[in-house]
Amino acid sequence: MDRARDVGLIEAAFRIANERTARWEERHADGRTELYLCECAEQPCRKRIELTREQYEEVRTDPRHFVVLPGHVIADLETVVGSFDGYEMIEKPSALLQLLVETDPRSATSGPEADAARALAHEIDPNLA
Numbered sequence: 546m547d548r549a550r551d552v553g554l555i556e557a558a559f560r561i562a563n564e565r566t567a568r569w570e571e572r573h574a575d576g577r578t579e580l581y582l583c584e585c586a587e588q589p590c591r592k593r594i595e596l597t598r599e600q601y602e603e604v605r606t607d608p609r610h611f612v613v614l615p616g617h618v619i620a621d622l623e624t625v626v627g628s629f630d631g632y633e634m635i636e637k638p639s640a641l642l643q644l645l646v647e648t649d650p651r652s653a654t655s656g657p658e659a660d661a662a663r664a665l666a667h668e669i670d671p672n673l674a
């Protein structure tokens with residue numbers, strides 16, 4: 546379970562970093578794409594995925610879902626639930642649901658897992674609050 550948690554926390558940290566990109570509303574005019582970070586746990590990945598705001602929002606509708614580059618999937622810990630041009634949507638196991646919800650920047654919850662994910666996100670992007 547520890548490895549699953551560690552991987553989940555890394556991916557949650559990239560999700561937090563990506564939320565910052567998503568909040569730049571003015572940059573999303575006319576269905577243009579933005580560069581988001583691959584949310585995989587392969588370190589250091591830091592590769593970028595081109596998504597429209599709509600594509601990004603589709604991933605964010607479920608706290609178990611993350612966006613990764615094709616092939617950046619940890620087969621024993623996550624499942625591909627959508628394959629698209631240039632990216633895949635993965636789903637984390639329900640066993641991690643509490644961690645995934647707690648670290649979701651769109652949920653109002655807080656706790657030790659959320660703190661750990663925010664600390665990791667700060668390492669990814671030092672400009673994060």
Ligand SMILES: [Zn+2]
Binds near residue numbers: 591
């Ligand atoms: Zn990756």
